[in-house]
Amino acid sequence: MCEKCKGNFYITTPIYYPSAKLHIGHTYCTVATDAMARYKRLQGYNVKFLTGTDEHGQKIEDKAREAGVTPQQFVDNIVEGEGGVLDLWKLMNISYDRFIRTTDDYHVAAIQKIFKKMYENGDIYKGTYKGKYCKPCESFWTESQLVDGKCPDCGREVQDAEEEAYFFRLSKYADRVQDLLENTDFLEPRSRVHEMVNNFIKPGLEDLCVSRTSFTWGVPVDFDPGHVVYVWIDALFNYMTALGFENDKYNDLSEFWPADVHFVGKEIVRFHSIIWPAMLMSLNLPLPKKVFGHGWLLLDGGKMSKSKGNVVDPYILAEHFGVDALRFFLLRTFPFGSDGNFSNEALISTINVDLANDLGNLVSRTVAMAQKYFGETLPAEQLANEEMDAELVGMVSGLRARYEEQMEHYAFQNALAEIFKVISRANKYIDENAPWVLAKDEANKPRLAKVLYNLLETVRICGGLLAPFMPATSEEIAKRLGGAQMDWESLGQFGMLTPTVATVAGPALFPRIDMEKELKVLEEMNKPVEVPTEPEVEFKPDIAFDEFEKVDMTVVKVLTCEKVKKSEKLLKFTLDDGSKEPRQILSGIAKFYEPEQLIGKTLVAVTNLAPRKMMGQMSCGMLLSAEKGDKLNLVMLDDSIAAGSKLV
Numbered sequence: 001m002c003e004k005c006k007g008n009f010y011i012t013t014p015i016y017y018p019s020a021k022l023h024i025g026h027t028y029c030t031v032a033t034d035a036m037a038r039y040k041r042l043q044g045y046n047v048k049f050l051t052g053t054d055e056h057g058q059k060i061e062d063k064a065r066e067a068g069v070t071p072q073q074f075v076d077n078i079v080e081g082e083g084g085v086l087d088l089w090k091l092m093n094i095s096y097d098r099f100i101r102t103t104d105d106y107h108v109a110a111i112q113k114i115f116k117k118m119y120e121n122g123d124i125y126k127g128t129y130k131g132k133y134c135k136p137c138e139s140f141w142t143e144s145q146l147v148d149g150k151c152p153d154c155g156r157e158v159q160d161a162e163e164e165a166y167f168f169r170l171s172k173y174a175d176r177v178q179d180l181l182e183n184t185d186f187l188e189p190r191s192r193v194h195e196m197v198n199n200f201i202k203p204g205l206e207d208l209c210v211s212r213t214s215f216t217w218g219v220p221v222d223f224d225p226g227h228v229v230y231v232w233i234d235a236l237f238n239y240m241t242a243l244g245f246e247n248d249k250y251n252d253l254s255e256f257w258p259a260d261v262h263f264v265g266k267e268i269v270r271f272h273s274i275i276w277p278a279m280l281m282s283l284n285l286p287l288p289k290k291v292f293g294h295g296w297l298l299l300d301g302g303k304m305s306k307s308k309g310n311v312v313d314p315y316i317l318a319e320h321f322g323v324d325a326l327r328f329f330l331l332r333t334f335p336f337g338s339d340g341n342f343s344n345e346a347l348i349s350t351i352n353v354d355l356a357n358d359l360g361n362l363v364s365r366t367v368a369m370a371q372k373y374f375g376e377t378l379p380a381e382q383l384a385n386e387e388m389d390a391e392l393v394g395m396v397s398g399l400r401a402r403y404e405e406q407m408e409h410y411a412f413q414n415a416l417a418e419i420f421k422v423i424s425r426a427n428k429y430i431d432e433n434a435p436w437v438l439a440k441d442e443a444n445k446p447r448l449a450k451v452l453y454n455l456l457e458t459v460r461i462c463g464g465l466l467a468p469f470m471p472a473t474s475e476e477i478a479k480r481l482g483g484a485q486m487d488w489e490s491l492g493q494f495g496m497l498t499p500t501v502a503t504v505a506g507p508a509l510f511p512r513i514d515m516e517k518e519l520k521v522l523e524e525m526n527k528p529v530e531v532p533t534e535p536e537v538e539f540k541p542d543i544a545f546d547e548f549e550k551v552d553m554t555v556v557k558v559l560t561c562e563k564v565k566k567s568e569k570l571l572k573f574t575l576d577d578g579s580k581e582p583r584q585i586l587s588g589i590a591k592f593y594e595p596e597q598l599i600g601k602t603l604v605a606v607t608n609l610a611p612r613k614m615m616g617q618m619s620c621g622m623l624l625s626a627e628k629g630d631k632l633n634l635v636m637l638d639d640s641i642a643a644g645s646k647l648v
């Protein structure tokens, strides 16, 4: 730790499944973690911020197979490919210090060692797994945990599952974990404690299945080939392997473990607050100081999906409204511990009200007035007015403390509310002091200068405290105040801005958005792309290879071709099939071809079909053709292929 640092601070996001592109819900958690990490850095902590991807498991294996690539190629593309996870975090200005992928060699090797240690200490044993398995969630459930017989997380069907597997003795740690949850502040918000204890611990904790044999895309159990480590040991220990636990790649464990806080979504609180501490207890390792279970972003009360007309692609939203506006919206609008309803309307309205009207106006008006009345710098001669200034100055002076109180409890919404109360008060202060009236009389110039100074100082402190949420905007505000100081110390004291501050004008920080127009644009962008529907392919029942082999498919050249009299459908062909005698075949394609078009063409015929009579004429075989819509297309080959060649 550096000498000046206040201490170390280790914070993590969940590691995300790269089974598909990440959406605004994942972005929400990462932005919150980033805000916390930036806040702690601002305070002077030596911060380690970890995020990453959880790349193993059956779902990834299945998705890769569907995509026709290897699982590694599949996850590489989602993580490192264009528009992937790394690009998204870059776009969103996420200041992570380390990114772990569970397919990283050092992590894989470390997980094998961890698994073996727990096997050797007796906490992992071999048994038979019988239970209910939710494939999309990769979760096992007991009968009692199912909701209406379905997966309690996603509501989908579960399957009976039975196989040889390793188990972790979770039951052994039930009492210690219950004590941890009930008698410490390990898990927050508090409401989640009751949920965990009542739903999972009190009904009886069962041992946890920690290996699988039904898929291969995972960390192999090195002492028992065929088993791969089932996802949660692999996933949860990322928080420690990324610091160097059981590997030489990193060496920060003593500095940063135990973690100060794991931010996780509410659906994985169970894994982090019951299973994770139990595994750490098994290895006699220190427990993280806190797990915070945040709520979900919902769309019309349900889980995220694109069907409702709301854009959930963070790329589109950030591009459209700006990264800082999006970051701000996510943390300003929803209490972090509860669910929140995401909508395009709410996003636009927050931008208009808080950012364009309140913050943006305060900055523009203040800087514009300072420049208009005094040019580039404020004069040193300034006149305070205790009665007029006290309330604003008092509010701004105590802002850092009130903000800190909220931030320490991960109450981002409340911390921002404190800032915006001050911003509103400052806008009112402008009206109360009416600088445009003061400016009319030269004698009022010192008072006018003080009014503007108070406003600029308010902007500095608010702008500085907004940095964890809107880093680029905060920097821009500092620039408009002539490169004002925004370090933690100075944000706690009113009056640190130099009285002769030099201001810099600039365009509106957040232009107002035309709600109606923009909603239409977004709706349009969100419309599903019309994909022409492919005809349903019907397959006939399988036939044995020796049956198929009986079909004789021969390359033929068209010698003559003519219409069959009185038939609309039939064309009569004489064909060179490589034998001495020409072959006659009748084919129902008259609607689609002119006979002369086909003379000389190289086609494929089934030549051992029993001869049939059609319209009084013999047909010895059948020409192969493919359907396209209503049309039949003869299968044509390259003319260089000799008549009589066989299709194999």
Ligand code: MSP
Pocket (backbone or CB within 6 Å): 013, 014, 015, 016, 017, 018, 024, 025, 026, 028, 029, 054, 235, 236, 238, 263, 264, 265, 266, 267, 268, 295, 296, 297, 298, 303, 304
């Ligand atoms: N891989 C596991 C986590 C392992 S951590 C050791 C996993 N991955 S996930 O990709 O499914 O999602 C993880 C996290 O994404 C959630 O816990 C949550 O933080 C975030 N969110 C996913 N959808 C979300 C919303 N709709 N709203 C808010 N957060 C959401 O579970």
